[in-house]
Amino acid sequence: MAGYFEEMGWRELGDGEQPNHLLHFARFLIDSGLDRTGAAEWPSLPPPASKEAVQKLQDVVIENQKKGCPICLKNLEAGEKVKKMPCNHIFHPRCILTWLDKTNSCPFCRHEMPTDDENYEAYKKAKKRAEQSQNDLDALHNSMFS
Ligand SMILES: [Zn+2]
Ligand SMILES: [Zn+2]
CATH class of the missing domain: 3.30.40.10 (Zinc/RING finger domain, C3HC4 (zinc finger))
Structure with a gap:
């Protein structure tokens, strides 16, 4: 089992340590200049719908x-x-x-519409990937330890 994690580039996390992919994600945001604070959230109101x-x-x-x-x-x-x-x-x-014309999500349920903003679309994709890896990891964890 440990071998599997090593192969995948994962290691067990220490107390209070965040999973690696979140670091990658934060790094991506900083690299692409989307968020200079390093926080993994879009810094302002999402752009208008396309x-x-x-x-x-x-x-x-x-x-x-x-x-x-x-x-x-x-x-x-x-x-x-x-x-x-x-x-x-x-x-x-x-x-x-x-x-x-101001922002891209449904005012009622926050369902997001596509936008014409390349940066925001890249951000959304990266966020989805980060969430997906978290889900995959959770599923893997559950299948092994439950
Ligand atoms: Zn109305
Ligand atoms: Zn809605």
């Missing part, structure tokens, strides 16, 4: 009156044309278009 993704939002006509639009809190009236996000949340077109 124009293409915004154009692809579905237009839906409301059949029965629905409770408030999460942005302006006004009701969505029957017969009204609204925009549907990929997460199935609906908003007044003017509300969601203004919102997505």
Whole structure:
């Protein structure tokens, strides 16, 4: 078992030590100049949703009156044309278009839309990889020690 970890470049962690891949991830962020503090979080509000993704939002006509639009809190009236996000949340077109012009996630559930910002997309990929390796490691750990 120890051999396996050595082969994979892992070693057992000491108390309070963070797994290696997080260090790699932090290093990646610093190298790419995304975050000079070294913290593994995007330093500000994520960039606007990509124009293409915004154009692809579905237009839906409301059949029965629905409770408030999460942005302006006004009701969505029957017969009204609204925009549907990929997460199935609906908003007044003017509300969601203004919102997505500022940042890329659903105001209700934080589902993220693609952006036109290369740096942010690279950050998202790296973050996903880091999470994935953590999941893989957890699964490996559970399969061996439970
Ligand atoms: Zn609204
Ligand atoms: Zn949503």
